[in-house]
Amino acid sequence: MWGQSEKNALEMEIEKINAAGGVDGRPLQLISYDNRADSIEAVNVAKRLIDQDKVVAIIGLAQSGVANAVSSVTEEKKIPFIGTTPTNPLVTVNEDGTVKKYAFRTCFIDPFQGTVAAQFAYDRLEARTAAILYDVGSDYSSWLSNYFEEAFTKMGGELVAKEAFRTGELDYRAMLGKIKEKEPDVLFVPTAQKEAALAAKQARDLGIEATLMGGDNWGSPDLITLGGSAIEGGYFVNLASLEDPDIQGFVKEYRERYNADPVLPNPVMAIDGLYMLIDAIKRAGTTEGPALAEALETTKDLPVLTGILTIDPDTHNPLNKPAVIQQVKDGEFIYVETYVTK
The missing domain is CATH 3.40.50.2300 (Response regulator)
Structure with a gap:
């Protein structure tokens, strides 16, 4: 695809x-x-x-x-x-x-998008508490969860729960139950689309009302197909959007x-x-x-x-690459804004 x-x-x-x-x-x-x-x-x-x-x-x-x-x-x-x-x-x-x-x-790179997600949650969504559900068997998921945590707490936010599952697990209700007790403002789920969709459904079934957030792995139509109404309203960081001017x-x-x-x-x-x-x-x-x-x-x-x-000669990464924030709205990915970290 x-x-x-x-x-x-x-x-x-x-x-x-x-x-x-x-x-x-x-x-x-x-x-x-x-x-x-x-x-x-x-x-x-x-x-x-x-x-x-x-x-x-x-x-x-x-x-x-x-x-x-x-x-x-x-x-x-x-x-x-x-x-x-x-x-x-x-x-x-x-x-x-x-x-x-x-x-x-x-x-x-992942440190950047983790920082973008955290700053957007704190500044734009005015979240002050956050929880994380991540895949401990995925370097992407583990690293991104750490970068989000570091940036969110640095800004003054509080990480109230951080729960992990292993690649291949499909039932997250035990972890989500612990998260529900903490009543976070946002729930960051830096996983692939299938796991994110399942987590969203199970979270909503348990009555978790936190705003869902994810990384660039969310940017696939499969997220909406699998997540349905449970993923509605969720935000994620991406590199580009169809609505990007x-x-x-x-x-x-x-x-x-x-x-x-x-x-x-x-x-x-x-x-x-x-x-x-x-x-x-x-x-x-x-x-x-x-x-x-x-x-x-x-x-x-x-x-x-x-x-x-512009390429950073010390890392070969682009400098000051802006990120795009997207939201799932009415069953579609909607462009929210182009975001540059502080």
């Missing part, structure tokens, strides 16, 4: 670029394979792209675990990759904090071409990555990996689809 939409967007954009003369007079060629969201398959695909297809860079890699696995290949082969939505900090830096020379991304031209063009909405945020993050790569090629004057990586690292004030892009 996300991958196909990402591929569609890149094909559409590259077609326009080539029609206008390409990059430095040369056409761009998109070669794509399905990595099936599997780390082993993704490593094999990356090797095929580099060794057989002779690509100059890789754009994509939505999942953090998959992106992290591929980064070992691109570091060895000295070919840049630009992740679209892998939000784990360790995608672009090593455990010791040193930056990976060939790994970049166009999305924000900055991307309306892209949304209109995509709908006209494919007779469907783009499945965000992956396609717009991919287009940002494409223009980041084109800018680097022009400034480097070559498509050689080491020179391209140096140019990517010095990306500064570059106009892209979602705004202005």
